[in-house]
Each structure stands twice: as C-alpha cells, then as structure tokens.
Amino acid sequence: MQKILVIDDDTDICLLLRRFLGRNGFEVAIAHNGTSGLEILTDFKPDLVMTDFRLGDMDGGELLVRIKEQFPHVPVIVITGYSDIKIAVNVMKQGAYDYVTKPLFPDEILVTIRKALDQSTAQPSAPSVNGEAGSSTPAPKRPTGSEQYIFGNGPESKYLYRQVDLVAPTNYSVIIYGESGSGKEAVAQEIHKRSKRSSGPFVAMDCGAISKDLAGSELFGHEKGAFTGALNQKIGHFEQAHGGTLFLDEVSNLPYDVQVSLLRVVQERKLRRLGGTKETPIDVRIIVASNERLIESAKKGKFREDLYYRFNEFSIDVPPLRERNADILVFADYFLQATNGELGKQVRGFADDVVDLFMRYEWPGNLREMRNVIKRATLLTDSEAIQSRDLPFEIVHFNKLQSMETNTPPVTPVYVPEIPVIPPQTYYSEPPVSLVAPDVPKGEKPNLRSAALEAEYDMILKTLKQVNFNKSKAAQLLGIDRKTLYNKMKNYHLS
Incomplete structure (x- = not known):
C-alpha cells in the first residue's frame, strides 16, 4: 500500500483527505504543522507528500526545501489558493511536483497523485539522500513518441522553431533562457529528438531541487564508501546520459565547488566519480536552462564565468506566454484535448467570453499555469464548452484587479474629530x-x-x-x- 503524508493546519481538510485517500487504497498520515510533518516524515517514509503552502510555523517553500534535503526524490504536491499563483510557480521551481488549488476537488487530486506516483515508481532504484541503494532517485526523463512540443503559429513560435531546427543537428552546447513554466525542458527534448543523438538517452536534472550536498553525487556518481552513508556505488547523470543529451535545468543553482568539477568534465570529456580514482570517458551533449541571464549571475559571483563561456555556444530564448497571443488558443486546445483523454470527457472547446479572457490574461505561470487552469476547468464544467464560471477568480476579474493595482493611490487615513464651531x-x-x-x-x-x-x-x-x-x-x-x-x-x- 502506497503511503501519503498530508500536512495542513486545517483539520477539516486533513480529515477529508484521509477519508478520501483511504477509500482509494492509500495509507495516510496527518500533520498539522511543518515541524510535526518533518518528524513524521522520517518514520513514516511516505511515497508522496501533500502540504499546504501557508502553515502556522513555516511556509511551504521552506518545508519543501527541508523535505527535499531528507528525501529528494519523494514527489511533493503543494496545496495553494488561486490568489497565490506566483507562489505556486516558485515552489515548482524549488522542486514541487505540482500544485492543486483550493477549493479541493477529489477527482483532480486523485489524478495528480496517481500521475506523480506513476512517475516516481517508474524510476530505477538508486541511492537515497545518504547514498544508500534501494531508494528512489530522479529518473532520466526520456522523450517518448507521445510527447510533442507545440510550437504554435505565431512569429515568436516560428522563430523559436527555426532556432531549434538549426542547432539540433549540431553537437553545440545550448543555453535555453525563459521564465518558469514556459517550456524550456520541452524545447531541450525537441533539440534532442531532432539531433543525431535521438536514439540515445535524454537525462534531465533540476539543479534547483537537489540538495547542495548531493549535487556532485547526482552529476558524477560516487564509489562505495566515498562519504558517510555511501553504502553502494552510484552511477551519476553524466554516465546515464552517455551517447545522448544531459539537460541541466536552473544550472545557476549548482554549488560553486560543483561548478569547478563540472568545468573540468566539460573540458576534458572525462569524469571521476566521488571517492574514485578511475577516469571514465563520456560522450554527452549538454543543454542548460536558466530563468536569469548566466552572464549576470557570473557578474554577481553566483556562476563561474569560464563555465558560462563553455556552455554559450548557442542560446535560445523561449518567450513567455503573454507575448505569444497568436498561440494562446493553440496551447489551450492542446491542453484541453490532453485533459479530455485523462478524464474521459468530451469537452469540445471554449465559450467566446472564455477566449476573450484567455487573450487578456497575462499568464504569470506560463504554460504550466494554463495547463492547470484547463485541467481544473475541464473537471468542473458540465457543458460542452468551458464557461467563465469554470475559471479561477483572477482570470475572470483580471481587468478589475489590474485597475485596482494601477489606479488606486495609497491613502493614509487621518482622523479629524467633528467638533462644533465654538464662539x-x-x-x-x-x-x-x-x-x-x-x-x-x-x-x-x-x-x-x-x-x-x-x-x-x-x-x-x-x-x-x-x-x-x-x-x-x-x-x-x-x-x-x-x-x-x-x-x-x-x-x-x-x-
């Protein structure tokens, strides 16, 4: 029986999730704050964690980091409100698998949980946080025939497609820039699929979600006894990607000492596992991604400048969704058809007012936000087309909210008592x-x-x-x- 840990300071939500998930075959443990959740985590060893973002003793971002330090490969689903979309985007960058929004809908939660667990159980076993064999590790993400990046028809998409088409057949290292949720990994997969390495592995590593102490081991592997808890040999991501492509997402988050080792591997095309003496030749194409300019990170001392120049053989900018108006409906229809398949529904499209709302909204979470909005709306709707009532508040009332932010000057109330005029x-x-x-x-x-x-x-x-x-x-x-x-x-x- 798979285990789920629910962390929420709302006792009603905890009871609801325990009963619902219990009826669906899961063993559920409950914690009402972050501290007790971390205590239960060690003994309970869950297959998945669901946590509210706003807890009494810590926020979800801090809790997520501490969970990932102990169990880096346990998927974490964050519960948040639609008013916290930007927060949800940030926790995704920190390593959360996905987020669900309040009010909670059981069917939506169940679909998200099963997808997260399926992805987790499909991964090969590998060392845990202490390097011990037998626990889960990030699986190399390999593109399948069913995965396809939708470029769209707008000028921005056509230019992006042309860049991918040009660089894919080469062996250049590539830097992909773009906001969180804009599809950087999907672009990297497209480059791999169109390259001469397409028959080889595509291995993805989220550098922002890996503990600093484990980053070197995840990249280069380690030998038995290399450090306390390293009970078995581990194959790192570089060796897993031999003959294929290694994708490093949010590469500027790598610790500085790991960047030094990475520079040597990139230059020499040889690596030495932690604690080892043997050098292993590697044949890997490297694609990295970042939501900030690496040259700016280098100027701040966060990223090695020489490593930046090694990677910067070619760069691609993935435009945010708000700058791709011509493609918004293309993406929306793609996500709708995919969700229909997941839920077994036959929603045909979008009402006219929904189309208008989609075109005016800024989509701060980009494609990831749109996917989640359409998944929720498809689950909620009882019509042949998605209606505005099925959409979250901040999309329906986007114009009003913008007007309130930009046109309302700050007012400092001054209390002046009303006193009658006295002679x-x-x-x-x-x-x-x-x-x-x-x-x-x-x-x-x-x-x-x-x-x-x-x-x-x-x-x-x-x-x-x-x-x-x-x-x-x-x-x-x-x-x-x-x-x-x-x-x-x-x-x-x-x-």
Missing part, C-alpha cells in the same frame, strides 16, 4: 485680532506677501478650531512641527 471668545482672553497679520503695517497697499500671510492665518485659525486648539493635532494636519506652530501662533497673537 471665538471661548478661546481668547482678549478681543479677536484683525485678519491682517500683525507684522504687516496697517494702511499699506495689499500685495502678494500680505495675501499669503492672511491665507496662512486663516488656515491656522481654522485648523485650531477644528481640533479644539489641540496643538499636536493641528501641527500634524498642517504638516509642520509643534515648535513652528507655536512661533506662528505667537506672531498672529493666537497663543
């Missing part, structure tokens, strides 16, 4: 003074200075009355300090 004699022990400021000689012809002084006198007097002669409040409303106010009151005989 002047309440405030003065002597008759009221003339409206003309005392330092302006009487009988002098009116000028700009005297007009300014009269206006200032009126403003001060009006404000003092408004706050019942509370000088601190008056100074605050007038935007001056108390000392300045006292001096002006003295000049105008108001003290």
Whole structure:
C-alpha cells in the first residue's frame, strides 16, 4: 500500500483527505504543522507528500526545501489558493511536483497523485539522500513518441522553431533562457529528438531541487564508501546520459565547488566519480536552462564565468506566454484535448467570453499555469464548452484587479474629530485680532506677501478650531512641527 503524508493546519481538510485517500487504497498520515510533518516524515517514509503552502510555523517553500534535503526524490504536491499563483510557480521551481488549488476537488487530486506516483515508481532504484541503494532517485526523463512540443503559429513560435531546427543537428552546447513554466525542458527534448543523438538517452536534472550536498553525487556518481552513508556505488547523470543529451535545468543553482568539477568534465570529456580514482570517458551533449541571464549571475559571483563561456555556444530564448497571443488558443486546445483523454470527457472547446479572457490574461505561470487552469476547468464544467464560471477568480476579474493595482493611490487615513464651531471668545482672553497679520503695517497697499500671510492665518485659525486648539493635532494636519506652530501662533497673537 502506497503511503501519503498530508500536512495542513486545517483539520477539516486533513480529515477529508484521509477519508478520501483511504477509500482509494492509500495509507495516510496527518500533520498539522511543518515541524510535526518533518518528524513524521522520517518514520513514516511516505511515497508522496501533500502540504499546504501557508502553515502556522513555516511556509511551504521552506518545508519543501527541508523535505527535499531528507528525501529528494519523494514527489511533493503543494496545496495553494488561486490568489497565490506566483507562489505556486516558485515552489515548482524549488522542486514541487505540482500544485492543486483550493477549493479541493477529489477527482483532480486523485489524478495528480496517481500521475506523480506513476512517475516516481517508474524510476530505477538508486541511492537515497545518504547514498544508500534501494531508494528512489530522479529518473532520466526520456522523450517518448507521445510527447510533442507545440510550437504554435505565431512569429515568436516560428522563430523559436527555426532556432531549434538549426542547432539540433549540431553537437553545440545550448543555453535555453525563459521564465518558469514556459517550456524550456520541452524545447531541450525537441533539440534532442531532432539531433543525431535521438536514439540515445535524454537525462534531465533540476539543479534547483537537489540538495547542495548531493549535487556532485547526482552529476558524477560516487564509489562505495566515498562519504558517510555511501553504502553502494552510484552511477551519476553524466554516465546515464552517455551517447545522448544531459539537460541541466536552473544550472545557476549548482554549488560553486560543483561548478569547478563540472568545468573540468566539460573540458576534458572525462569524469571521476566521488571517492574514485578511475577516469571514465563520456560522450554527452549538454543543454542548460536558466530563468536569469548566466552572464549576470557570473557578474554577481553566483556562476563561474569560464563555465558560462563553455556552455554559450548557442542560446535560445523561449518567450513567455503573454507575448505569444497568436498561440494562446493553440496551447489551450492542446491542453484541453490532453485533459479530455485523462478524464474521459468530451469537452469540445471554449465559450467566446472564455477566449476573450484567455487573450487578456497575462499568464504569470506560463504554460504550466494554463495547463492547470484547463485541467481544473475541464473537471468542473458540465457543458460542452468551458464557461467563465469554470475559471479561477483572477482570470475572470483580471481587468478589475489590474485597475485596482494601477489606479488606486495609497491613502493614509487621518482622523479629524467633528467638533462644533465654538464662539471665538471661548478661546481668547482678549478681543479677536484683525485678519491682517500683525507684522504687516496697517494702511499699506495689499500685495502678494500680505495675501499669503492672511491665507496662512486663516488656515491656522481654522485648523485650531477644528481640533479644539489641540496643538499636536493641528501641527500634524498642517504638516509642520509643534515648535513652528507655536512661533506662528505667537506672531498672529493666537497663543
């Protein structure tokens, strides 16, 4: 029986998931905060973890990192709200398998869990976090005949297709730039499939999801006894990719000392496993990806400049979805047909208002976000076409939300008590003074200075009355300090 650990501070959601997943043949453990979840994790050894992003003692990003440090290859599904789409994108970059959004829909959860577990169990056994054999390891991701990257028909897609077509037959190293979720790995797979290495393996490694202590072992492998817990020999990703292509996603996240070893392997085309003495020749094409410019990372000291120049034989920019309007409906239809196949449904397309919403939305999560939106909408809809009611709030109300962000100036509320106007004699022990400021000689012809002084006198007097002669409040409303106010009151005989 496969095990699932659910971490959520909402007891109702925990009970719901325990009953539902239990009825579907899973053994479920529950934790109500991140700390207890990490404690249960060690003993329970789950096949999959589901965690809410917003927990009482830590956020999902921190918890995800700590889970991956102990069990780097256990898939983690993050539960989040649709208002947290950008957060969901970030946790995907940190190594989460996928995310589901509230409100939770049992069928959607079950499909996502089974896909994650199928992918996990399909992987060959390999060393765990301590290097021990028999536990799961990241499987080399190999393209199959059913996998196909949809380039679209727009000018951006045609230019991207032309670049892939040009570089694929060569043996160049390639850097692929693009935002998270834009399809960088799919482009790398296309390059591999069109290359002379297409019959060889395509091995993908997410450098952002691997613990810093394990990155060297994952890349180069290790010998038995190389470090504490290395009980068996391990074949690294370079050797797995021999004769094919190695794809390093978010390569700038590799530790600096691993970058030094990587540079040597790239230069010499030979590697030595950790703790080993024998050098093994390798024949691997390297494709790397990053969501930030590697030359900028090099200037910040985060990435070796010499390694950047080794990789930069050819570079490709994958445009974000918001810049590919001509292709939005192409991608939407592709994801709809794929979801129909998964769910066994016959949703034919999208209502006109949905098409309009898709074209106006900015898609911060790019293709990954669109896929998840359409999966959810297809599950929810009871019509032949997806309706706007099936879409998340931030897509339906995108224009209103944008308007609120850009057009509403920040307002600092100031409390001014409503006080009835009280006759002047309440405030003065002597008759009221003339409206003309005392330092302006009487009988002098009116000028700009005297007009300014009269206006200032009126403003001060009006404000003092408004706050019942509370000088601190008056100074605050007038935007001056108390000392300045006292001096002006003295000049105008108001003290």
